[in-house]
Amino acid sequence: CSHKSLSDNIYAYALSKTLTKVSSPATVGLYSSCQDRLDVILDQMGVYTNRESLRIEQKSDKSAKLSVKHLLLLIVRLVFFAPVWTMENQNRHNVRFLYVNFSAWHFAGSDMLWAGIAIRLFHAMQVNFGKLPLAFYRVTQYDEEDEVKEKEVKDTLDNWTYKMVLGCPLWSVLVCIIVIPVVLLVVFFVWGFPEVQSPQKNETEVTKVDLLEGAIFISLGIPAATGLRFAIQMANSLVFSQAHNIKKGMDNERLSKQLGFMNEVRKEIWFLTQFIKFMEVFEKRRIRIVLKITNLDRCSPKKIVAVLGAINILLSDEESPVLSILAVNPTVLLEKVKFAESSICKEDRAHGLLNRIVTLAFTVPTMSQNLKHKLFHSLNNTPGFSEDSPLRWNRHRRKTSVIEPIVLAIGESTESIVDTIEMKEDELEKMVLTILSKGEKKLNKYMLDDAISMKRTISSVWVTVIIMKLLKKEFPDPEDTAAWVVLANQWPCRFGWILQCVEDEKQRAAIDQQKASHDDSKTLWQVFSQSREELYVMRTNIEDLLEQDGDPEVFEALLKDDEFEFTIKNLEIFQVGMVNLDQSIRRELAFIRGTCRLEDSGWMRNIAPLPVTSLIKMTTDDICEEMERMKLDSTYRETVKKHKLNGSALVFGDTEDLKVLLGMTFGEWTTFKLHFLSFLSPSSHSTRTCYPYLPKHTCPSSSSV
Numbered sequence: 112c113s114h115k116s117l118s119d120n121i122y123a124y125a126l127s128k129t130l131t132k133v134s135s136p137a138t139v140g141l142y143s144s145c146q147d148r149l150d151v152i153l154d155q156m157g158v159y160t161n162r163e164s165l166r167i168e169q170k171s172d173k174s175a176k177l178s179v180k181h182l183l184l185l186i187v188r189l190v191f192f193a194p195v196w197t198m199e200n201q202n203r204h205n206v207r208f209l210y211v212n213f214s215a216w217h218f219a220g221s222d223m224l225w226a227g228i229a230i231r232l233f234h235a236m237q238v239n240f241g242k243l244p245l246a247f248y249r250v251t252q253y254d255e256e257d258e259v260k261e262k263e264v265k266d267t268l269d270n271w272t273y274k275m276v277l278g279c280p281l282w283s284v285l286v287c288i289i290v291i292p293v294v295l296l297v298v299f300f301v302w303g304f305p306e307v308q309s310p311q312k313n314e315t316e317v318t319k320v321d322l323l324e325g326a327i328f329i330s331l332g333i334p335a336a337t338g339l340r341f342a343i344q345m346a347n348s349l350v351f352s353q354a355h356n357i358k359k360g361m362d363n364e365r366l367s368k369q370l371g372f373m374n375e376v377r378k379e380i381w382f383l384t385q386f387i388k389f390m391e392v393f394e395k396r397r398i399r400i401v402l403k404i405t406n407l408d409r410c411s412p413k414k415i416v417a418v419l420g421a422i423n424i425l426l427s428d429e430e431s432p433v434l435s436i437l438a439v440n441p442t443v444l445l446e447k448v449k450f451a452e453s454s455i456c457k458e459d460r461a462h463g464l465l466n467r468i469v470t471l472a473f474t475v476p477t478m479s480q481n482l483k484h485k486l487f488h489s490l491n492n493t494p495g496f497s498e499d500s501p502l503r504w505n506r507h508r509r510k511t512s513v514i515e516p517i518v519l520a521i522g523e524s525t526e527s528i529v530d531t532i533e534m535k536e537d538e539l540e541k542m543v544l545t546i547l548s549k550g551e552k553k554l555n556k557y558m559l560d561d562a563i564s565m566k567r568t569i570s571s572v573w574v575t576v577i578i579m580k581l582l583k584k585e586f587p588d589p590e591d592t593a594a595w596v597v598l599a600n601q602w603p604c605r606f607g608w609i610l611q612c613v614e615d616e617k618q619r620a621a622i623d624q625q626k627a628s629h630d631d632s633k634t635l636w637q638v639f640s641q642s643r644e645e646l647y648v649m650r651t652n653i654e655d656l657l658e659q660d661g662d663p664e665v666f667e668a669l670l671k672d673d674e675f676e677f678t679i680k681n682l683e684i685f686q687v688g689m690v691n692l693d694q695s696i697r698r699e700l701a702f703i704r705g706t707c708r709l710e711d712s713g714w715m716r717n718i719a720p721l722p723v724t725s726l727i728k729m730t731t732d733d734i735c736e737e738m739e740r741m742k743l744d745s746t747y748r749e750t751v752k753k754h755k756l757n758g759s760a761l762v763f764g765d766t767e768d769l770k771v772l773l774g775m776t777f778g779e780w781t782t783f784k785l786h787f788l789s790f791l792s793p794s795s796h797s798t799r800t801c802y803p804y805l806p807k808h809t810c811p812s813s814s815s816v
Contacts, residue, residue, distance in 0.1 A: 123155035125577040136431040142441040143475035149438040168205040189247040192271040194392040205396040211235040216406035225421030250344045408443040441695040471570035550593025571596045571691040578688035594675040599692040604656040607697040631680035636670040720789030729758035
């Protein structure tokens with residue numbers, strides 16, 4: 112696969128490969144503004160994860176295959192045996208993935224959208240394992256009290272143990288219950304029944320029939336009652352499934368409003384978790400449920416928050432086998448969450464809520480020019496395609512939707528990309544483990560002390576290394592990968608700000624037609640130092656973004672750490688595999704900074720107002736050059752030099768004091784103010800729209816951002 116034209120297949124492969132390495136439960140935030148690209152990546156992930164599972168299984172012990180023989184063996188295990196949790200069966204490498212599609216839009220009419228997740232999970236389990244094993248497990252294995260018992264992992268090679276009744280194996284008790292009545296009946300019929308003497312003299316009554324009935328009742332009564340109870344429980348489990356019970360509770364308005372209803376749903380989710388763990392021991396492999404949540408950004412804010420809460424509560428049990436993939440447009444989702452009623456504290460706000468839930472953020476990079484070219488021509492040459500085509504969201508008729516051109520545009524087939532991967536599994540795993548172990552030693556003082564952040568770092572390193580390997584990109588020191596991942600994970604706003612500043616500088620050079628070579632050796636600390644005053648000015652408009660960052664001092668210490676090469680050159684390398692940074696943050700920063708106006712090449716050179724992003728960074732000499740170009744009198748330039756007026760002084764200084772200091776005529780002052788100080792004028796709508804946050808005559812009391 113050529114690194115010159117990025118393919119969505121690469122991202123699908125890298126993400127599916129990472130899913131086989133991360134521990135469950137985990138939530139992947141798959142972000143893109145194009146729903147069709149998300150659908151393509153999700154479909155390709157299914158192919159790659161199955162292929163990866165098969166490859167792992169071929170290298171390890173063979174798993175139990177689904178057949179009539181194994182179904183009978185499963186029933187025997189369910190009835191007579193109990194699984195033993197051992198170090199071996201808890202750390203197997205081979206894995207089986209089960210896919211559950213949850214389109215939130217299909218359940219949007221319900222007041223309890225989160226309950227739809229549970230219903231979809233139950234249906235998927237019935238399809239993959241069948242109703243009979245689930246019913247057998249509920250009757251023979253499931254015990255609600257196990258939830259509060261501590262799970263014991265034994266150091267043994269035995270995966271199964273007999274169920275015990277009164278100190279005897281259950282199978283032996285069952286054999287006795289069946290054999291003893293048979294033996295009694297044989298004895299009675301062969302040797303005859305004893306004659307009973309009547310209490311009255313000279314009268315005897317042979318009560319053989321009564322004795323036979325009594326013997327049969329005694330010998331078969333208990334097993335018959337037990338069998339009847341078992342049959343009733345099995346019938347109840349088969350007829351009234353978990354999904355049926357939840358739907359019944361949802362339809363009952365009085366019950367659904369009770370606090371205990373969600374607890375009942377949680378118990379059912381825990382039942383599925385325990386069944387999966389039982390099947391893991393039986394099949395001799397890990398089983399992971401991949402829950403693909405789509406179209407959530409099309410629902411109302413209240414329901415979006417409810418689903419995110421369900422993911423956080425119902426699917427985040429430490430033993431849960433669920434890997435959730437939240438495929439959404441992050442910009443739309445975040446804007447809707449901001450208007451949700453429950454967003455009352457920092458942790459419940461849009462970005463904070465996602466950070467608490469998502470353990471791996473995967474932002475699909477924007478299309479390259481070559482890929483957009485292919486997609487445009489594929490769409491143009493697709494028969495029957497129109498902008499208003501209702502087939503966009505119809506999975507049953509997807510072949511005629513816009514997804515097909517996207518598949519054609521990304522080029523490589525599923526088979527070709529896998530065949531062209533030039534990396535060995537053992538070599539890749541060794542590299543990632545080395546990066547993580549050595550990176551942890553260097554980054555220990557910079558990393559957060561919570562488990563979610565650490566899991567996010569581990570997962571991000573895996574997916575970043577895989578993408579960079581596929582694209583044949585590598586840092587001069589590969590061990591620096593972890594440091595770049597930590598920067599993007601723990602300080603998304605400040606790191607996104609640096610990215611935007613670097614991009615704006617390149618755009619400005621292109622607009623101004625500057626042919627001077629770009630300084631790739633410039634450090635990120637230098638970029639941040641030169642633009643931190645501008646970031647400080649913007650702080651009131653990006654408070655919710657800055658809240659997502661960790662300690663500012665730790666960020667600066669990491670940027671200045673000589674052990675890592677945080678340069679623009681290495682930044683360009685990292686951006687190829689940088690999928691863990693939410694690009695919606697960067698887009699918001701770009702909008703506020705006024706990047707949209709950079710395309711107007713003549714705007715910056717005329718007397719038109721200077722953007723504050725440029726003004727605040729200007730030195731005294733830059734101010735004088737601008738004034739000379741504007742043909743203002745040289746005495747004014749001398750005044751500027753004498754009083755060392757730079758861009759920051761013009762932005763934060765008092766306008767009236769500046770007017771008196773320069774001593775300009777009314778016409779000259781009007782020209783000067785229009786060019787340098789238009790951001791303070793209410794009449795300048797374009798500038799005030801982009802920079803409504805600027806203080807009119809206030810000076811900052813602190814320079815810390």
